[in-house]
Amino acid sequence: MDEADFDELMRMQRFMASRIVEESEVDTKIKILDIIRDMDHGRNTPLSKEAVIVECIAQGITETEAVDIINKLIDDHLLKEPRQGFVQRT
Numbered sequence: 001m002d003e004a005d006f007d008e009l010m011r012m013q014r015f016m017a018s019r020i021v022e023e024s025e026v027d028t029k030i031k032i033l034d035i036i037r038d039m040d041h042g043r044n045t046p047l048s049k050e051a052v053i054v055e056c057i058a059q060g061i062t063e064t065e066a067v068d069i070i071n072k073l074i075d076d077h078l079l080k081e082p083r084q085g086f087v088q089r090t
Contacts, residue, residue, distance in 0.1 A: 028069050032056060033078065036089060046086040 001009075035055050039047055049070065056066035070087060073079040079087045 028061060029073060032069050044089050046082045046088045049085050049087050052087060
């Protein structure tokens, strides 16, 4: 294998690794949205952010990941904060 082939292989490996990370994040976003929907029983009421995080942890999502993803969902306008410390689906 020459240097060009090796460089191309490394580029492809980095690309695939980044795709796996992106897909994992999308899966976690969907899981958290499902958790929120289940917690509010489909009524779309504000929920304590802390309660959502606790449920995420119970379902295998780390606290750090839950907080990060909830913030990204807010940035993506899939969740809103009707008041400090509460989240609601949009």
